[in-house]
Amino acid sequence: MQFAGSHILSIAQFERPDVERVFAVADSMEPYAHRRRVTKVLDGAILGAMFFEPSTRTRVSFGSAFNLLGGEVRETTGFEQSAIAKGESLYDTARVLSGYSDVIAMRHPQEGSVAEFAAASRVPVLNGGDGSNEHPTQALLDLYTIRKELSARGRDVDRLRIAMVGDLRFGRTVHSLCKLLCLFQGIQVVLVSPVELRMPGDIVEQLRAAGHDVLESEALESSIRHVDIVYSTRIQEERFSSQQEADLYRGRFRLNQSIYTEHCEPNTVIMHPLPRDSRVTARELDDDLNDNPNLAIFRQTDNGVLVRMALFTLVLDVAEQVHRHARDVNWYTGGRFDGL
Incomplete structure:
Protein backbone atom coordinates (compact mmCIF):
# COMPACT_ATOMS: atom_id res chain seq x y z
CA MET A 1 0.00 0.00 0.00
CA PRO A 136 -11.22 0.45 9.63
CA THR A 137 -9.32 2.55 12.17
CA GLN A 138 -11.20 0.85 15.01
CA ALA A 139 -10.25 -2.56 13.59
CA LEU A 140 -6.62 -1.50 13.41
CA LEU A 141 -6.58 -0.26 17.01
CA ASP A 142 -8.39 -3.43 18.12
CA LEU A 143 -5.81 -5.64 16.45
CA TYR A 144 -3.02 -3.45 17.80
CA THR A 145 -4.47 -3.99 21.28
CA ILE A 146 -4.76 -7.74 20.70
CA ARG A 147 -1.15 -7.86 19.56
CA LYS A 148 0.07 -5.97 22.65
CA GLU A 149 -2.02 -8.03 25.05
CA LEU A 150 -0.84 -11.32 23.54
CA SER A 151 2.76 -10.15 23.31
CA ALA A 152 2.81 -9.73 27.08
CA ARG A 153 2.00 -13.43 27.24
CA GLY A 154 4.64 -14.45 24.69
CA ARG A 155 2.10 -14.92 21.87
CA ASP A 156 1.37 -13.32 18.52
CA VAL A 157 -1.79 -12.86 16.49
CA ASP A 158 -1.40 -16.02 14.42
CA ARG A 159 -3.40 -18.85 16.03
CA LEU A 160 -5.47 -16.38 18.02
CA ARG A 161 -8.64 -17.72 19.68
CA ILE A 162 -11.35 -15.05 19.84
CA ALA A 163 -15.05 -14.92 20.72
CA MET A 164 -17.06 -12.01 19.31
CA VAL A 165 -20.24 -11.46 21.29
CA GLY A 166 -23.40 -9.43 20.76
CA ASP A 167 -24.76 -7.54 17.76
CA LEU A 168 -22.66 -9.00 14.97
CA ARG A 169 -25.13 -8.07 12.23
CA PHE A 170 -24.92 -4.29 12.62
CA GLY A 171 -21.62 -4.00 14.52
CA ARG A 172 -19.26 -2.43 12.00
CA THR A 173 -16.29 -2.83 14.38
CA VAL A 174 -16.51 -6.62 14.26
CA HIS A 175 -17.07 -6.56 10.49
CA SER A 176 -13.79 -4.73 9.95
CA LEU A 177 -11.93 -6.77 12.59
CA CYS A 178 -12.97 -10.04 10.94
CA LYS A 179 -11.72 -8.79 7.59
CA LEU A 180 -8.43 -7.79 9.19
CA LEU A 181 -8.02 -11.21 10.83
CA CYS A 182 -8.15 -12.77 7.35
CA LEU A 183 -4.57 -11.51 6.89
CA PHE A 184 -3.35 -13.82 9.67
CA GLN A 185 -3.09 -17.59 10.10
CA GLY A 186 -4.89 -20.27 12.05
CA ILE A 187 -7.46 -18.07 13.80
CA GLN A 188 -10.28 -19.69 15.78
CA VAL A 189 -13.37 -17.46 15.80
CA VAL A 190 -16.53 -18.06 17.83
CA LEU A 191 -19.40 -15.79 16.79
CA VAL A 192 -21.90 -15.48 19.65
CA SER A 193 -25.17 -13.73 18.87
CA PRO A 194 -28.92 -14.21 18.55
CA VAL A 195 -29.82 -15.81 15.23
CA GLU A 196 -31.31 -12.52 14.05
CA LEU A 197 -28.07 -10.64 14.72
CA ARG A 198 -25.58 -13.08 13.22
CA MET A 199 -22.46 -11.96 11.41
CA PRO A 200 -23.24 -11.31 7.70
CA GLY A 201 -22.69 -14.48 5.69
CA ASP A 202 -20.17 -12.96 3.31
CA ILE A 203 -17.87 -12.07 6.20
CA VAL A 204 -18.16 -15.58 7.66
CA GLU A 205 -17.20 -16.97 4.26
CA GLN A 206 -14.20 -14.62 4.06
CA LEU A 207 -12.97 -15.98 7.39
CA ARG A 208 -13.38 -19.57 6.26
CA ALA A 209 -11.79 -18.88 2.88
CA ALA A 210 -8.75 -17.56 4.77
CA GLY A 211 -8.48 -20.96 6.45
CA HIS A 212 -9.89 -19.95 9.82
CA ASP A 213 -12.05 -22.14 12.06
CA VAL A 214 -15.42 -20.41 12.53
CA LEU A 215 -18.20 -21.48 14.91
CA GLU A 216 -21.54 -19.69 15.25
CA SER A 217 -23.27 -20.01 18.61
CA GLU A 218 -26.07 -18.64 20.79
CA ALA A 219 -24.51 -19.88 24.05
CA LEU A 220 -22.22 -17.39 25.81
CA GLU A 221 -20.78 -19.50 28.62
CA SER A 222 -19.62 -22.46 26.52
CA SER A 223 -18.28 -20.14 23.81
CA ILE A 224 -15.87 -18.21 26.04
CA ARG A 225 -14.19 -21.15 27.79
CA HIS A 226 -11.17 -21.62 25.56
CA VAL A 227 -10.41 -18.26 23.97
CA ASP A 228 -7.69 -15.64 24.32
CA ILE A 229 -10.01 -12.69 23.70
CA VAL A 230 -13.68 -12.02 24.47
CA TYR A 231 -14.70 -9.10 22.27
CA SER A 232 -18.11 -7.84 23.37
CA THR A 233 -20.32 -5.39 21.48
CA ARG A 234 -23.43 -3.44 22.38
CA ILE A 235 -26.77 -3.68 20.61
CA GLN A 236 -26.58 -1.09 17.83
CA GLU A 237 -29.96 0.42 18.62
CA GLU A 238 -29.52 3.22 16.09
CA ARG A 239 -29.60 0.59 13.30
CA PHE A 240 -32.98 -0.84 14.34
CA SER A 241 -36.35 0.35 13.10
CA SER A 242 -37.54 1.02 16.65
CA GLN A 243 -36.36 1.12 20.26
CA GLN A 244 -38.73 -1.75 21.01
CA GLU A 245 -37.03 -3.98 18.44
CA ALA A 246 -33.59 -3.24 19.89
CA ASP A 247 -34.91 -4.00 23.39
CA LEU A 248 -35.67 -7.57 22.29
CA TYR A 249 -31.92 -8.27 22.23
CA ARG A 250 -30.55 -5.89 24.85
CA GLY A 251 -28.93 -7.69 27.78
CA ARG A 252 -29.06 -11.10 26.08
CA PHE A 253 -25.33 -11.72 26.57
CA ARG A 254 -23.95 -10.30 29.82
CA LEU A 255 -20.43 -10.85 31.05
CA ASN A 256 -19.70 -10.23 34.72
CA GLN A 257 -16.93 -11.27 37.08
CA SER A 258 -18.77 -14.39 38.25
CA ILE A 259 -19.28 -15.68 34.69
CA TYR A 260 -15.70 -14.74 33.82
CA THR A 261 -14.27 -16.62 36.79
CA GLU A 262 -16.35 -19.72 36.14
CA HIS A 263 -16.01 -19.98 32.37
CA CYS A 264 -12.95 -18.08 31.12
CA GLU A 265 -9.31 -19.06 31.23
CA PRO A 266 -7.41 -16.98 33.86
CA ASN A 267 -5.71 -14.66 31.33
CA THR A 268 -8.59 -14.18 28.90
CA VAL A 269 -8.57 -10.56 27.71
CA ILE A 270 -11.87 -8.65 27.68
CA MET A 271 -12.35 -6.08 24.92
CA HIS A 272 -15.17 -3.79 23.78
CA PRO A 273 -15.12 -0.96 21.22
CA LEU A 274 -17.18 1.24 23.60
CA PRO A 275 -19.45 2.74 24.55
CA ARG A 276 -20.54 -0.17 26.70
CA ASP A 277 -24.20 0.05 27.60
CA SER A 278 -24.24 0.32 31.40
CA ARG A 279 -28.01 0.59 31.74
CA VAL A 280 -29.57 -2.05 33.98
CA THR A 281 -31.33 -3.61 30.99
CA ALA A 282 -28.05 -4.13 29.13
CA ARG A 283 -24.71 -4.31 30.97
CA GLU A 284 -22.94 -6.40 28.33
CA LEU A 285 -19.81 -5.82 30.44
CA ASP A 286 -20.71 -5.42 34.08
CA ASP A 287 -19.09 -2.76 36.26
CA ASP A 288 -17.80 -5.50 38.57
CA LEU A 289 -15.19 -6.25 35.87
CA ASN A 290 -13.61 -2.82 36.32
CA ASP A 291 -10.92 -4.11 38.66
CA ASN A 292 -10.15 -7.17 36.52
CA PRO A 293 -6.60 -6.65 35.16
CA ASN A 294 -7.61 -8.43 31.95
CA LEU A 295 -10.23 -5.78 31.16
CA ALA A 296 -8.50 -4.03 28.25
CA ILE A 297 -11.24 -1.62 27.17
CA PHE A 298 -9.42 1.50 28.36
CA ARG A 299 -6.10 0.30 26.99
CA GLN A 300 -7.99 0.04 23.68
Whole structure:
Protein backbone atom coordinates (compact mmCIF):
# COMPACT_ATOMS: atom_id res chain seq x y z
CA MET A 1 0.00 0.00 0.00
CA GLN A 2 1.18 3.51 -0.86
CA PHE A 3 0.16 5.43 2.25
CA ALA A 4 1.20 8.97 1.25
CA GLY A 5 -1.86 10.82 -0.03
CA SER A 6 -4.13 7.77 0.27
CA HIS A 7 -7.65 7.55 1.67
CA ILE A 8 -8.17 5.03 4.48
CA LEU A 9 -11.65 3.72 3.72
CA SER A 10 -11.66 -0.05 4.13
CA ILE A 11 -9.68 -2.92 5.59
CA ALA A 12 -9.67 -4.33 2.05
CA GLN A 13 -6.90 -1.83 1.25
CA PHE A 14 -4.47 -3.50 3.65
CA GLU A 15 -2.05 -6.37 3.25
CA ARG A 16 -0.27 -7.81 6.27
CA PRO A 17 2.95 -5.79 5.71
CA ASP A 18 0.81 -2.63 5.64
CA VAL A 19 -0.69 -3.49 9.01
CA GLU A 20 2.75 -4.19 10.44
CA ARG A 21 3.95 -0.84 9.08
CA VAL A 22 1.10 0.99 10.83
CA PHE A 23 1.84 -0.83 14.07
CA ALA A 24 5.57 -0.07 13.92
CA VAL A 25 4.82 3.63 13.49
CA ALA A 26 2.18 3.44 16.25
CA ASP A 27 4.82 2.01 18.60
CA SER A 28 7.06 4.99 17.84
CA MET A 29 4.23 7.39 18.76
CA GLU A 30 4.17 6.29 22.41
CA PRO A 31 6.42 9.08 23.78
CA TYR A 32 4.07 11.68 22.29
CA ALA A 33 0.75 9.99 23.09
CA HIS A 34 1.97 9.33 26.64
CA ARG A 35 3.01 12.98 27.06
CA ARG A 36 6.70 12.39 27.55
CA ARG A 37 7.61 14.27 24.34
CA VAL A 38 6.01 16.93 22.17
CA THR A 39 6.29 17.03 18.39
CA LYS A 40 5.23 19.79 16.00
CA VAL A 41 5.68 17.83 12.80
CA LEU A 42 2.19 18.85 11.59
CA ASP A 43 2.45 22.45 12.71
CA GLY A 44 0.13 24.47 10.45
CA ALA A 45 -1.79 21.44 9.13
CA ILE A 46 -5.57 21.27 9.53
CA LEU A 47 -7.77 18.23 10.18
CA GLY A 48 -11.38 18.54 9.09
CA ALA A 49 -13.32 16.30 11.51
CA MET A 50 -16.79 15.67 10.06
CA PHE A 51 -18.98 13.53 12.30
CA PHE A 52 -22.58 13.17 11.22
CA GLU A 53 -23.34 10.50 13.86
CA PRO A 54 -22.85 10.71 17.63
CA SER A 55 -19.26 9.95 18.60
CA THR A 56 -17.05 10.47 21.62
CA ARG A 57 -14.00 8.22 21.41
CA THR A 58 -13.51 8.20 17.65
CA ARG A 59 -14.07 11.92 17.18
CA VAL A 60 -11.98 13.02 20.15
CA SER A 61 -9.18 10.51 19.56
CA PHE A 62 -8.85 11.58 15.92
CA GLY A 63 -8.64 15.19 17.10
CA SER A 64 -6.26 14.39 19.94
CA ALA A 65 -4.01 12.38 17.64
CA PHE A 66 -3.79 15.30 15.22
CA ASN A 67 -3.19 17.83 18.00
CA LEU A 68 -0.43 15.66 19.47
CA LEU A 69 1.34 15.88 16.12
CA GLY A 70 1.13 19.66 16.22
CA GLY A 71 -1.85 20.13 13.91
CA GLU A 72 -5.15 21.98 14.35
CA VAL A 73 -8.68 20.58 14.21
CA ARG A 74 -11.87 22.04 12.73
CA GLU A 75 -15.02 20.09 13.64
CA THR A 76 -18.44 19.67 12.10
CA THR A 77 -20.83 17.58 14.20
CA GLY A 78 -24.35 16.61 13.16
CA PHE A 79 -26.24 17.27 9.95
CA GLU A 80 -27.96 20.31 11.45
CA GLN A 81 -24.59 22.05 11.75
CA SER A 82 -23.67 21.59 8.09
CA ALA A 83 -24.90 22.72 4.69
CA ILE A 84 -26.08 19.13 4.07
CA ALA A 85 -29.14 20.15 6.10
CA LYS A 86 -29.84 22.68 3.31
CA GLY A 87 -29.66 20.01 0.62
CA GLU A 88 -25.97 20.21 -0.30
CA SER A 89 -24.58 17.01 -1.82
CA LEU A 90 -21.68 15.02 -0.43
CA TYR A 91 -19.81 15.89 -3.62
CA ASP A 92 -20.13 19.63 -3.07
CA THR A 93 -19.35 19.32 0.63
CA ALA A 94 -16.22 17.31 -0.15
CA ARG A 95 -15.01 19.80 -2.74
CA VAL A 96 -15.46 22.69 -0.31
CA LEU A 97 -14.16 21.13 2.92
CA SER A 98 -11.13 19.58 1.25
CA GLY A 99 -10.12 23.09 0.25
CA TYR A 100 -10.06 24.05 3.93
CA SER A 101 -8.24 20.96 5.25
CA ASP A 102 -5.10 18.90 4.75
CA VAL A 103 -6.81 15.65 5.77
CA ILE A 104 -10.39 14.75 6.74
CA ALA A 105 -11.79 12.24 9.24
CA MET A 106 -15.44 11.44 8.60
CA ARG A 107 -18.30 9.45 10.11
CA HIS A 108 -21.66 9.11 8.37
CA PRO A 109 -24.71 6.88 8.97
CA GLN A 110 -25.04 5.64 5.38
CA GLU A 111 -23.00 2.71 4.07
CA GLY A 112 -20.60 3.79 1.34
CA SER A 113 -21.04 7.49 2.12
CA VAL A 114 -17.45 8.08 3.20
CA ALA A 115 -16.13 6.49 0.01
CA GLU A 116 -18.51 8.68 -2.00
CA PHE A 117 -17.22 11.74 -0.17
CA ALA A 118 -13.59 10.68 -0.64
CA ALA A 119 -14.08 10.35 -4.40
CA ALA A 120 -14.68 14.09 -4.56
CA SER A 121 -12.16 15.14 -1.91
CA ARG A 122 -8.88 16.82 -2.82
CA VAL A 123 -7.16 15.56 0.38
CA PRO A 124 -6.94 12.16 2.12
CA VAL A 125 -10.08 10.98 3.92
CA LEU A 126 -10.09 8.57 6.86
CA ASN A 127 -13.25 6.55 7.47
CA GLY A 128 -14.48 6.94 11.05
CA GLY A 129 -17.43 4.62 10.40
CA ASP A 130 -20.01 4.46 7.62
CA GLY A 131 -23.29 3.02 8.84
CA SER A 132 -23.10 -0.70 9.62
CA ASN A 133 -20.46 -1.19 6.94
CA GLU A 134 -16.90 -0.65 8.21
CA HIS A 135 -14.79 1.09 10.83
CA PRO A 136 -11.22 0.45 9.63
CA THR A 137 -9.32 2.55 12.17
CA GLN A 138 -11.20 0.85 15.01
CA ALA A 139 -10.25 -2.56 13.59
CA LEU A 140 -6.62 -1.50 13.41
CA LEU A 141 -6.58 -0.26 17.01
CA ASP A 142 -8.39 -3.43 18.12
CA LEU A 143 -5.81 -5.64 16.45
CA TYR A 144 -3.02 -3.45 17.80
CA THR A 145 -4.47 -3.99 21.28
CA ILE A 146 -4.76 -7.74 20.70
CA ARG A 147 -1.15 -7.86 19.56
CA LYS A 148 0.07 -5.97 22.65
CA GLU A 149 -2.02 -8.03 25.05
CA LEU A 150 -0.84 -11.32 23.54
CA SER A 151 2.76 -10.15 23.31
CA ALA A 152 2.81 -9.73 27.08
CA ARG A 153 2.00 -13.43 27.24
CA GLY A 154 4.64 -14.45 24.69
CA ARG A 155 2.10 -14.92 21.87
CA ASP A 156 1.37 -13.32 18.52
CA VAL A 157 -1.79 -12.86 16.49
CA ASP A 158 -1.40 -16.02 14.42
CA ARG A 159 -3.40 -18.85 16.03
CA LEU A 160 -5.47 -16.38 18.02
CA ARG A 161 -8.64 -17.72 19.68
CA ILE A 162 -11.35 -15.05 19.84
CA ALA A 163 -15.05 -14.92 20.72
CA MET A 164 -17.06 -12.01 19.31
CA VAL A 165 -20.24 -11.46 21.29
CA GLY A 166 -23.40 -9.43 20.76
CA ASP A 167 -24.76 -7.54 17.76
CA LEU A 168 -22.66 -9.00 14.97
CA ARG A 169 -25.13 -8.07 12.23
CA PHE A 170 -24.92 -4.29 12.62
CA GLY A 171 -21.62 -4.00 14.52
CA ARG A 172 -19.26 -2.43 12.00
CA THR A 173 -16.29 -2.83 14.38
CA VAL A 174 -16.51 -6.62 14.26
CA HIS A 175 -17.07 -6.56 10.49
CA SER A 176 -13.79 -4.73 9.95
CA LEU A 177 -11.93 -6.77 12.59
CA CYS A 178 -12.97 -10.04 10.94
CA LYS A 179 -11.72 -8.79 7.59
CA LEU A 180 -8.43 -7.79 9.19
CA LEU A 181 -8.02 -11.21 10.83
CA CYS A 182 -8.15 -12.77 7.35
CA LEU A 183 -4.57 -11.51 6.89
CA PHE A 184 -3.35 -13.82 9.67
CA GLN A 185 -3.09 -17.59 10.10
CA GLY A 186 -4.89 -20.27 12.05
CA ILE A 187 -7.46 -18.07 13.80
CA GLN A 188 -10.28 -19.69 15.78
CA VAL A 189 -13.37 -17.46 15.80
CA VAL A 190 -16.53 -18.06 17.83
CA LEU A 191 -19.40 -15.79 16.79
CA VAL A 192 -21.90 -15.48 19.65
CA SER A 193 -25.17 -13.73 18.87
CA PRO A 194 -28.92 -14.21 18.55
CA VAL A 195 -29.82 -15.81 15.23
CA GLU A 196 -31.31 -12.52 14.05
CA LEU A 197 -28.07 -10.64 14.72
CA ARG A 198 -25.58 -13.08 13.22
CA MET A 199 -22.46 -11.96 11.41
CA PRO A 200 -23.24 -11.31 7.70
CA GLY A 201 -22.69 -14.48 5.69
CA ASP A 202 -20.17 -12.96 3.31
CA ILE A 203 -17.87 -12.07 6.20
CA VAL A 204 -18.16 -15.58 7.66
CA GLU A 205 -17.20 -16.97 4.26
CA GLN A 206 -14.20 -14.62 4.06
CA LEU A 207 -12.97 -15.98 7.39
CA ARG A 208 -13.38 -19.57 6.26
CA ALA A 209 -11.79 -18.88 2.88
CA ALA A 210 -8.75 -17.56 4.77
CA GLY A 211 -8.48 -20.96 6.45
CA HIS A 212 -9.89 -19.95 9.82
CA ASP A 213 -12.05 -22.14 12.06
CA VAL A 214 -15.42 -20.41 12.53
CA LEU A 215 -18.20 -21.48 14.91
CA GLU A 216 -21.54 -19.69 15.25
CA SER A 217 -23.27 -20.01 18.61
CA GLU A 218 -26.07 -18.64 20.79
CA ALA A 219 -24.51 -19.88 24.05
CA LEU A 220 -22.22 -17.39 25.81
CA GLU A 221 -20.78 -19.50 28.62
CA SER A 222 -19.62 -22.46 26.52
CA SER A 223 -18.28 -20.14 23.81
CA ILE A 224 -15.87 -18.21 26.04
CA ARG A 225 -14.19 -21.15 27.79
CA HIS A 226 -11.17 -21.62 25.56
CA VAL A 227 -10.41 -18.26 23.97
CA ASP A 228 -7.69 -15.64 24.32
CA ILE A 229 -10.01 -12.69 23.70
CA VAL A 230 -13.68 -12.02 24.47
CA TYR A 231 -14.70 -9.10 22.27
CA SER A 232 -18.11 -7.84 23.37
CA THR A 233 -20.32 -5.39 21.48
CA ARG A 234 -23.43 -3.44 22.38
CA ILE A 235 -26.77 -3.68 20.61
CA GLN A 236 -26.58 -1.09 17.83
CA GLU A 237 -29.96 0.42 18.62
CA GLU A 238 -29.52 3.22 16.09
CA ARG A 239 -29.60 0.59 13.30
CA PHE A 240 -32.98 -0.84 14.34
CA SER A 241 -36.35 0.35 13.10
CA SER A 242 -37.54 1.02 16.65
CA GLN A 243 -36.36 1.12 20.26
CA GLN A 244 -38.73 -1.75 21.01
CA GLU A 245 -37.03 -3.98 18.44
CA ALA A 246 -33.59 -3.24 19.89
CA ASP A 247 -34.91 -4.00 23.39
CA LEU A 248 -35.67 -7.57 22.29
CA TYR A 249 -31.92 -8.27 22.23
CA ARG A 250 -30.55 -5.89 24.85
CA GLY A 251 -28.93 -7.69 27.78
CA ARG A 252 -29.06 -11.10 26.08
CA PHE A 253 -25.33 -11.72 26.57
CA ARG A 254 -23.95 -10.30 29.82
CA LEU A 255 -20.43 -10.85 31.05
CA ASN A 256 -19.70 -10.23 34.72
CA GLN A 257 -16.93 -11.27 37.08
CA SER A 258 -18.77 -14.39 38.25
CA ILE A 259 -19.28 -15.68 34.69
CA TYR A 260 -15.70 -14.74 33.82
CA THR A 261 -14.27 -16.62 36.79
CA GLU A 262 -16.35 -19.72 36.14
CA HIS A 263 -16.01 -19.98 32.37
CA CYS A 264 -12.95 -18.08 31.12
CA GLU A 265 -9.31 -19.06 31.23
CA PRO A 266 -7.41 -16.98 33.86
CA ASN A 267 -5.71 -14.66 31.33
CA THR A 268 -8.59 -14.18 28.90
CA VAL A 269 -8.57 -10.56 27.71
CA ILE A 270 -11.87 -8.65 27.68
CA MET A 271 -12.35 -6.08 24.92
CA HIS A 272 -15.17 -3.79 23.78
CA PRO A 273 -15.12 -0.96 21.22
CA LEU A 274 -17.18 1.24 23.60
CA PRO A 275 -19.45 2.74 24.55
CA ARG A 276 -20.54 -0.17 26.70
CA ASP A 277 -24.20 0.05 27.60
CA SER A 278 -24.24 0.32 31.40
CA ARG A 279 -28.01 0.59 31.74
CA VAL A 280 -29.57 -2.05 33.98
CA THR A 281 -31.33 -3.61 30.99
CA ALA A 282 -28.05 -4.13 29.13
CA ARG A 283 -24.71 -4.31 30.97
CA GLU A 284 -22.94 -6.40 28.33
CA LEU A 285 -19.81 -5.82 30.44
CA ASP A 286 -20.71 -5.42 34.08
CA ASP A 287 -19.09 -2.76 36.26
CA ASP A 288 -17.80 -5.50 38.57
CA LEU A 289 -15.19 -6.25 35.87
CA ASN A 290 -13.61 -2.82 36.32
CA ASP A 291 -10.92 -4.11 38.66
CA ASN A 292 -10.15 -7.17 36.52
CA PRO A 293 -6.60 -6.65 35.16
CA ASN A 294 -7.61 -8.43 31.95
CA LEU A 295 -10.23 -5.78 31.16
CA ALA A 296 -8.50 -4.03 28.25
CA ILE A 297 -11.24 -1.62 27.17
CA PHE A 298 -9.42 1.50 28.36
CA ARG A 299 -6.10 0.30 26.99
CA GLN A 300 -7.99 0.04 23.68
CA THR A 301 -9.00 3.69 23.83
CA ASP A 302 -5.44 4.77 24.60
CA ASN A 303 -4.19 2.64 21.72
CA GLY A 304 -6.64 4.37 19.40
CA VAL A 305 -4.67 7.58 19.68
CA LEU A 306 -1.42 5.77 18.81
CA VAL A 307 -2.89 4.11 15.73
CA ARG A 308 -4.57 7.27 14.46
CA MET A 309 -1.37 9.25 14.98
CA ALA A 310 0.41 6.61 12.91
CA LEU A 311 -2.16 6.85 10.11
CA PHE A 312 -1.94 10.65 9.99
CA THR A 313 1.86 10.57 9.76
CA LEU A 314 1.72 7.95 7.03
CA VAL A 315 -0.93 9.53 4.79
CA LEU A 316 0.72 12.95 5.20
CA ASP A 317 4.17 11.38 4.65
CA VAL A 318 5.87 12.69 7.80
CA ALA A 319 6.44 9.42 9.71
CA GLU A 320 10.21 9.75 9.34
CA GLN A 321 10.20 13.40 10.44
CA VAL A 322 8.29 13.17 13.73
CA HIS A 323 11.32 12.90 16.01
CA ARG A 324 13.15 15.78 14.33
CA HIS A 325 10.41 18.15 15.50
CA ALA A 326 10.29 16.93 19.10
CA ARG A 327 11.12 18.18 22.59
CA ASP A 328 10.42 17.12 26.17
CA VAL A 329 7.16 18.19 27.80
CA ASN A 330 7.29 21.00 30.34
CA TRP A 331 4.15 20.19 32.37
CA TYR A 332 3.18 17.63 34.99
CA THR A 333 1.78 14.52 33.29
CA GLY A 334 0.75 12.57 36.38
CA GLY A 335 2.14 9.24 35.20
CA ARG A 336 -1.31 8.23 33.96
CA PHE A 337 0.14 6.02 31.24
CA ASP A 338 2.46 4.09 33.57
CA GLY A 339 2.01 0.35 33.35
CA LEU A 340 0.14 0.33 30.04
